[in-house]
Amino acid sequence: MKKFLSxxxxxxLALTMSVSAFADxxxxxxxxxxxxxIVINSSSIDDTSVYSVNVAWDSLxxxxxxxxxxxxxxxxxxxxxxxxxxxxxTVTNHSNAGVNVSAAFTEGGTTATKxxxxxxxxxxxFTLGTAVGTAVGEAPSDTITxxxxxxxxxxxxxxxxxxxxxxxxxx
Numbered sequence: 063m064k065k066f067l068s069x070x071x072x073x074x075l076a077l078t079m080s081v082s083a084f085a086d087x088x089x090x091x092x093x094x095x096x097x098x099x100i101v102i103n104s105s106s107i108d109d110t111s112v113y114s115v116n117v118a119w120d121s122l123x124x125x126x127x128x129x130x131x132x133x134x135x136x137x138x139x140x141x142x143x144x145x146x147x148x149x150x151x152t153v154t155n156h157s158n159a160g161v162n163v164s165a166a167f168t169e170g171g172t173t174a175t176k177x178x179x180x181x182x183x184x185x186x187x188f189t190l191g192t193a194v195g196t197a198v199g200e201a202p203s204d205t206i207t208x209x210x211x212x213x214x215x216x217x218x219x220x221x222x223x224x225x226x227x228x229x230x231x232x233x
Contacts, residue, residue, distance in 0.1 A: 160232030
């Protein structure tokens, strides 16, 4: 009888054992983009609102080439300078409610300067209306512009700043 109870107790203990497994999926390649659906539930907003906002970023890598001072008679210019002077961040609202969009540098504004280079955000605050009644390709969207001016006073690459795009429920 003792053996039977011991075997039964061991079997019950074995059934209560479990193993937890966790996976880390936080490693995303730098050049990859991902559409994220944001669903907001709150007592202060209508539960029938579904939020889906797409944020598409152009490459925000800007390359400056230092001129060797030689005149180029073909282009009537001195070669060198920025490979591009602006890039876009496009925000599209596929929600059945309006959203507010704002962008800022980590420094807290629409201008950031480092090593004699200045970046400015154009159209950094706007509201996008609801997508109700629009075709998918015609959903409300607008564009934030990132413009670069100046010439770097260092030759090593660096990060000028970080841009945060904030999306909130429109009034």
